[in-house]
Amino acid sequence: MSINPELAGRSYPAGESYQVGREKIREFARAVKATSPAHFEIAAAQKLGYADLVAPPTFAIIVAQQADAQLIRDPGAGIDFSRVVHADQRFTHHRPIVAGDELLAELHVDNVRAMGDGALITTRAEISTVEGEKVATTLSSILVRGEGQ
Amino acid sequence: MSIALSELQPGQEIGRSTLEVSRADLVRYAGASGDFNPIHWNERFARSVDLPGVIAHGMFTMGAAVQLVTDWIGDPGAVLDYQTRFTRPVTVEDVDGTPGAVVEVTGVVGAVDADSSTARIDLTVTFNGQKVLVKAQAVVRVW
Numbered sequence: 001m002s003i004n005p006e007l008a009g010r011s012y013p014a015g016e017s018y019q020v021g022r023e024k025i026r027e028f029a030r031a032v033k034a035t036s037p038a039h040f041e042i043a044a045a046q047k048l049g050y051a052d053l054v055a056p057p058t059f060a061i062i063v064a065q066q067a068d069a070q071l072i073r074d075p076g077a078g079i080d081f082s083r084v085v086h087a088d089q090r091f092t093h094h095r096p097i098v099a100g101d102e103l104l105a106e107l108h109v110d111n112v113r114a115m116g117d118g119a120l121i122t123t124r125a126e127i128s129t130v131e132g133e134k135v136a137t138t139l140s141s142i143l144v145r146g147e148g149q
Numbered sequence: 150m151s152i153a154l155s156e157l158q159p160g161q162e163i164g165r166s167t168l169e170v171s172r173a174d175l176v177r178y179a180g181a182s183g184d185f186n187p188i189h190w191n192e193r194f195a196r197s198v199d200l201p202g203v204i205a206h207g208m209f210t211m212g213a214a215v216q217l218v219t220d221w222i223g224d225p226g227a228v229l230d231y232q233t234r235f236t237r238p239v240t241v242e243d244v245d246g247t248p249g250a251v252v253e254v255t256g257v258v259g260a261v262d263a264d265s266s267t268a269r270i271d272l273t274v275t276f277n278g279q280k281v282l283v284k285a286q287a288v289v290r291v292w
C-alpha cells in the first residue's frame with residue numbers, strides 16, 4: 001500500500017459538531033496530569049475571567065484527530081494506521097476552549113512528502129464554533145512508515 | 150502569582166518538573182483523547198510494527214510537559230501557541246513499584262515580546278538523557 005501523492009490540497013468539510021463538556025475537560029486534564037483548578041472548578045475558571053471550565057492547551061487534539069480520522073479512514077488515501085507515527089504538532093489558539101463550546105473542524109491536507117516507501121503528511125484543522133467564531137488552528141504532521149522504516 | 154513581562158529575561162529558567170509515566174497513564178490518555186492506537190498499550194502489537202515496545206502517545210508527553218508552563222503562568226488559557234516535534238519515542242515499561250518511564254522537563258524564557266505582551270517559553274524534554282521533544286515552544290500571554 002502506498003500513499004496517494006494527490007492528497008495534498010484536499011479538504012474535508014467539518015463533520016458533526018463536538019460538544020465540549022465539563023467532564024471531558026476534567027477527564028482530559030487528569031490524563032495529562034494537569035492540576036490547574038481552572039480545569040476542575042467553575043469558580044476558579046470564572047475567577048480567571050472564563051465563562052466555564054477551561055480546557056488544557058492540547059485539548060483541541062481531540063477535535064483535530066477526529067477530523068484527521070476522515071483522512072486516515074479514506075480508502076483513497078492509502079494510509080495504514082498501524083504504521084503512523086506522530087512527527088510534529090502545533091496549536092494556535094485564537095481563544096481558549098471552554099466547556100459549553102460546540103466546535104466544528106474543517107480539515108486541510110497542506111502537504112504530502114514521500115519518504116522512502118512512506119510519507120510525511122501535514123494536515124491543518126481549522127476549529128471554530130458552530131456560530132462561526134474561530135477558536136483554534138492545529139497543524140499536525142504524521143509519518144506513515146514504509147516497510148522496514 | 151503574578152508575572153511581570155518586564156522582569157523576564159531570555160535564558161531565565163521558569164522551573165523544572167519530573168513526569169513519572171506508567172502503562173496506566175497511557176491507557177488513561179488513550180481513553181481521554183480517543184487515540185486507541187495499540188502501539189500505546191499492546192506490547193505484542195508494538196513489537197510487530199518494529200517499535201522497541203509500548204510507547205507513550207507523543208500527545209501525552211506534549212500535553213503533560215506544558216503543565217510546567219501553565220502552572221508558572223497560573224492560567225491555562227494564557228497559552229496562545231504551543232508546538233513541538235516528536236523526535237524519539239518514550240518507551241514505557243510494564244513494571245510494578247517503579248515508574249515505567251521518567252521524563253524530565255525544563256522551561257526557560259526563549260524570547261520576550263513587549264508589543265504583544267507575550268513570552269516564548271522553550272521546553273527541554275528528555276527521557277533517558279535524550280531529547281524526545283524538539284523545538285517545544287509555548288507562547289504565553291503575560292499581563
